[in-house]
Amino acid sequence: MSNVAVVAPAGQAVRVEGIPVGTTVLVNGQQVSAAQDGAYPVPRGQASTLQVRRGNAILFQAQVPALEGNQVHNVRYVESARYEPGTADFVRNQAAKGKLAMSLFGIGSVVGLAAALAKLSRRG
């Protein structure tokens, strides 16, 4: 008698290559666990958002297209940390960017000032 094991199809999933240890994976905002093959399940027939987080920090985000049946979508992890709006890190990030923009404005105005003085001296 042969043993036939019926394995239920794994369903549509996304596999993340290079995902670091100690991170959590969220699909459409819900934390999911990896299946035995290391792929994360995604809803059938609809596009999904995949996030890799460590604590509050979003390390990586990707869009997963709508998948059917046993399709598996492969995504390569590339760390591009984003700060979640409302966190202290996000506020500090915005403040730092504002500071840089104002500094560039000031440096630009000094350059403009020098150009204006040069033109005025030629004007006599």
Place this chain on the structure above:
Amino acid sequence: MSMVRLVPAAAGVESDGGFEQMFDRMLKGFGFRNDPLTGPSRGVQHDAADYAAYIGSSLAGIAVGFVSVYELGKLVQDMLRDR
């Protein structure tokens, strides 16, 4: 008998560690380098819109600096010429 104790002024000379530290502090003050005391934990994250804003900010600074100084200079020169 009251005791009055004179304490010499604790004049301290801050050692800034040389030119490199000063330059590093200046860059942090301007925002060109992440300041760990005030910046976010994983460094400043920029995206494409931010770079466009930085370029726009620089050009706006150049325009404002040039126009304001040039117009003021023209005014002063004309006033001196007509005096």
